[in-house]
Amino acid sequence: MSKSTPATIEDVARLAEVSIATVSRAIHTPEKVAKETRLKVTQAIAITGYTTNAMARSLRLGRSNMILVVAPDIGDPNFSNILIGLENEARAHGYGVLIGHTQNDPQRGLEYLKFLNSNQAAGMILFTGILPFGHQTMTARLPPSVGVFEPVYNGGIPYVGVDDAAGARKAIDLLITEGHRRIAFIGESRTRLGHARRKAGYEDGMRAARLELDPGLIMPGDGTIESGRLAVEQLFMRDTLPTAFMCVNDQTAIGVMLALTARGYSIPGDFSVTGFDDVPQATFMNPTLTTIRQPRTAIGKQAMALLFKLLQDEKPEETEILLAPDLVVRNSVGAPRSLPKR
Known part of the structure; x- marks a missing residue:
């Protein structure tokens, strides 16, 4: 040929x-x-x-055989493995993938919808947790779409992700089993549904063990390393110390560990720390980070399979598919000592 x-x-x-x-x-x-x-x-x-x-x-x-994937941060350690699952499933159906990197800019998200309006993409996978602001003015109706990684806030579109609450329960149950009673939750958010669900799992675990929920131990955070570091500093300033930190994700946990180490404390000797996601950096920390592993490739595969059902005008049996997470026990959790002195 x-x-x-x-x-x-x-x-x-x-x-x-x-x-x-x-x-x-x-x-x-x-x-x-x-x-x-x-x-x-x-x-x-x-x-x-x-x-x-x-x-x-x-x-x-x-007609288009392309799927638009809209992500706020392609550098997020969770993105690449979910993308593998998405792309493998798309290729199996004869489709390709277009990546729209919004860089957390709402206007960029709106611009990427032009691909859908001009028939350059048949459907959309949304990582952002929110629909592009003002999308109604650009498209008469939202094309077949599925949310991944972060549930879409008030979006009304199907979602495939990890069972955040169940994962948080596994982390909190481990800490309680080790003997911790004063456990801080780092990463409260009023706008990110995934974070809210992880907080709910934390609260359920504390209540199940009949432990007091101290509002002073619940700290806000945006999921960054800096937010974890800042939460530690604020707790020390308040003189409200836990024996363990349950963090909303691994990036937050890394920030917590760096802040504690900078103050001269040992992990898990003085404090225990858990994360969520199991990003590659978790195994490079000293000590290695105990965390909750997301089945990222499987999430991508199922999200794309669900999108193809929507493209064929099939009504999905479930509008939310939550995959079970795994607890990965490493070296950042141990039995508590008496509360360290400041």
Whole structure:
């Protein structure tokens, strides 16, 4: 086949040693094709470049085989693994992925909706937790969309993510089992639903153990390292000290650990710390961070599968799919000592 000649479905079928009908099924209804056969077809598509040509043809016909992924921060350690799941599932259905990086700028999110209005994208995966402000003025109705990583606040769109409350319960139950009774929660938020759900899990665990919920030990935070460091400083200024810190995510936990270490305290000798997410940095901390692991690749895969149901005008059985998280026990949690002196 000449490099200048566009690949055809016949080329894919010939290389994969299957029928043209099988190639078509592998692209459009992959769940009906055996895994081994689907792999052969996928490899043949990659070699021939047929997928790219199919996408180009769909655009010329006024339809798109692209999915828009809108993310506030592509540097977030959670993003890449969720994207792997999204992209793998999209490719299995003959679709590609466009990444819209908003950099936490609402105007950028609105600009990316132009891809949907101009038929350059068929649907949207939303990482931001909010719909682009003013989207109603740009599109008559929201296209098929699914939220991931952060539930969409008042968005009314389906969501696939981790069971935040269940994960928080696993972390708080571990700390209580180790003997901690004064446990701070770092990362309260009134605008991020995921953070609110993790706080709810913390509160449920404390109540289940019949422990006092001290409002002075619940600290706000935006999920950054700096917010964790600031929370520690504020608690020391108030002279309201816990024996353990349950953090809304790993970035916050890293900030807490750095602040405690800077004050000369040891972890877990003086304080225990838990995180949430299991980002790569968790294993590089000293001590290594006990945390809750999100099934990020599985979240991406299920979110994209749900989006394809919406694209086919199927009504999903569930509008919220929560995957079970895992507790990862490392070295940042131990039994409490008496409260350290300031």
